[in-house]
Every structure is written in C-alpha cells, then in structure tokens.
Amino acid sequence: MTTALSPSAAPALVWCLSEGHAGMETQIVGLAEALGLPHVVKRVRARRPWDWLPGRLWPFPLKAPTADSDPLTPPWPDLVISTGNVAAPLAVAIRRASGGHTRLVHLQNPKLPLRLFDVVIAPRHDRLAGENVVETRAGLHRVTPAKIEAGAGQWRDRLAHMPRPLIGVLLGGSNRRYRLDARSGAALGASLAAAAARVGGSLAVTPSRRTGAPALEGLRQALGDRPRFIWDGKGDNPYFGLLGLADHLVITADSVSMISEALVTGRPVHVARLPGRSKRLGRFVDDLVADGYVRWFDGRFDSWGYEPLDEMPRIAAEVRRRLGW
Numbered sequence: 001m002t003t004a005l006s007p008s009a010a011p012a013l014v015w016c017l018s019e020g021h022a023g024m025e026t027q028i029v030g031l032a033e034a035l036g037l038p039h040v041v042k043r044v045r046a047r048r049p050w051d052w053l054p055g056r057l058w059p060f061p062l063k064a065p066t067a068d069s070d071p072l073t074p075p076w077p078d079l080v081i082s083t084g085n086v087a088a089p090l091a092v093a094i095r096r097a098s099g100g101h102t103r104l105v106h107l108q109n110p111k112l113p114l115r116l117f118d119v120v121i122a123p124r125h126d127r128l129a130g131e132n133v134v135e136t137r138a139g140l141h142r143v144t145p146a147k148i149e150a151g152a153g154q155w156r157d158r159l160a161h162m163p164r165p166l167i168g169v170l171l172g173g174s175n176r177r178y179r180l181d182a183r184s185g186a187a188l189g190a191s192l193a194a195a196a197a198r199v200g201g202s203l204a205v206t207p208s209r210r211t212g213a214p215a216l217e218g219l220r221q222a223l224g225d226r227p228r229f230i231w232d233g234k235g236d237n238p239y240f241g242l243l244g245l246a247d248h249l250v251i252t253a254d255s256v257s258m259i260s261e262a263l264v265t266g267r268p269v270h271v272a273r274l275p276g277r278s279k280r281l282g283r284f285v286d287d288l289v290a291d292g293y294v295r296w297f298d299g300r301f302d303s304w305g306y307e308p309l310d311e312m313p314r315i316a317a318e319v320r321r322r323l324g325w
Contacts (some may be wrong), residue, residue, distance in 0.1 A: 011078030055089030151240025168246030173210025185215035189222025
C-alpha cells in the first residue's frame with residue numbers, strides 16, 4: 001500500500017491538468033491519490049487558432065484555453081500532473097510563469113521536448129525513451145483490490161444463480177479507431193454465446209458510457225437464450241462486481257483503461273477485436289499477450305494465470321524518487 005508523503009515534503013498546491021477525457025483524467029487523479037497529495041482538477045480545452053496548431057508552435061499558451069475552461073491563474077501550483085496534447089504545452093507555460101518553481105509530471109507522450117518535464121510516464125506501446133521517462137506496461141487507474149472485493153460482496157448474491165463459469169463482458173464503444181455498432185455488437189454476441197455454450201457458462205454484461213444502444217441491442221439479440229445478465233444502466237453498476245466474481249473477463253479492444261483495470265484481478269482477460277485498426281492499441285494488447293497477461297478472444301475460454309498487475313504503487317514510488325521527496 002502506498003504511504004502518503006510527510007507534510008513537510010508534500011507540495012502545498014497540486015493541479016491535475018486534463019482535457020476532461022474520463023479515461024485519462026482518472027489516471028492523473030489516481031496518481032495524485034497514490035502520492036497522497038491533495039489536488040485540484042483543472043479541465044482545459046484550446047480555442048482557435050491554438051487548436052489548429054501542435055503544442056510546440058503555440059504562441060502565448062496561457063491565452064489558449066476556451067472561456068469555459070477552468071482558470072489557470074496564480075497562485076501557481078507546486079506540482080502539475082498533466083495528460084493530453086492540450087495540457088502538455090499549458091503545463092510548460094505554467095512552469096515558466098511560476099519562474100521555474102512548478103514541477104511537471106506528464107502522462108503519455110507530450111509531443112514536446114521531454115527535457116521540459118521532470119517526469120514523463122509513458123505506456124510501453126508509445127515506444128518513448130529518455131532519461132526522465134518512466135515506462136508502464138498498462139495504464140494507470142484507481143481500481144484497487146479493496147474496491148473489487150467490495151463490488152464482489154455487493155453483487156455475489158445477485159449473480160449467484162448464474163451458471164459457472166461466469167463470463168464478465170465489459171463493453172467499450174466506437175472511437176476514431178474502432179467501431180462497435182449493431183453489426184459488430186451482434187457478431188461479438190454470437191461468438192460469446194457459442195463460446196459460453198461450449199463450457200456451460202453464463203454471461204454478465206456491463207456497457208460503458210460509450211456503448212451505443214444499437215451495439216448493445218445487437219449483442220443482446222445475438223446471445224439468444226444463453227443465460228445472461230445485462231446491466232440496464234439503472235441502479236448500481238456491476239463493474240467492480242464483475243471484476244471480483246467473473247471466472248473470465250472479455251473486454252473490447254478499444255479500452256486501454258478497462259483492460260488495465262482487469263489485470264488487477266489475476267483472472268483470464270480475453271480482448272475482443274473490433275472492426276478498425278489502431279497501431280498503438282494493437283501494440284498495447286500484443287505486448288500484454290507476449291507477457292502472458294491477456295489473450296485475444298478466439299471463441300474459447302481457456303484458463304491461465306499471472307501475477308496481478310497494478311502499476312500505480314511502482315509508478316508513485318518512482319515519481320517520489322525522481323522528484324526527491
């Protein structure tokens with residue numbers, strides 16, 4: 001368990017600077033929590049003409065945020081933990097405005113010279129190298145064994161009637177690289193139903209905020225009469241319950257966050273391909289396959305084991321070391 005920084009060493013003011021994307025914001029907030037640091041979340045977007053330019057070309061970066069962005073004004077923070085192509089140049093500008101006082105930790109490739117940051121935390125699939133780069137196998141997150149245990153306790157009785165093995169299905173959604181629509185949802189549902197039938201198991205499905213209604217309905221119809229539970233979005237979300245109770249987890253390939261969170265469980269994680277292509281995300285899964293953590297879903301529910309993977313304690317300790325805390 002990560003211990004908090006002593007009051008004498010802790011930065012007094014910490015900003016978590018993000019563009020408001022939930023999957024990325026949770027990583028920087030999780031890091032601040034793992035460091036034991038009180039923090040303020042600052043969400044920013046860039047207005048024209050800044051949003052047309054790469055961050056390295058921004059003139060007067062602190063004038064770039066839109067009117068509805070959170071204010072970036074003094075007192076300047078002691079530490080900025082940032083993520084995203086908009087947040088990176090703003091973090092650098094904050095350091096300059098502070099006279100060099102503000103320390104900078106950035107998650108993922110900042111697409112700026114790495115020397116501008118104290119620490120850059122980059123996933124291995126970004127293939128980023130430098131003296132101040134800390135590499136991760138999976139994404140950072142806020143999932144803990146305690147949260148999973150609590151979710152399992154909340155859902156154990158509600159899912160007790162489901163035939164074993166219980167297959168938890170965590171759905172993402174369409175993005176710029178992948179497509180999860182009615183057709184691909186139906187294809188996934190048919191494959192899941194057939195694979196579950198071969199092992200006599202049942203399916204428990206939870207959609208995310210990005211899962212479209214047509215995709216979910218296509219999957220629902222394709223499951224046929226296979227025993228299943230599909231969360232309707234009302235009441236308690238079974239997400240942590242499925243992480244704690246499922247014998248197998250199937251996760252769509254679009255979501256680095258859900259795949260990374262599932263690796264805390266030590267249970268078999270099957271990644272379901274979707275129409276589309278992402279070189280980065282493909283490398284992410286392929287690297288985890290090579291390391292024995294996950295497998296591409298091939299219509300079977302084979303079992304394997306691995307040491308649960310939670311990058312946050314290691315990364316928090318490394319950030320402390322590099323910042324001299």
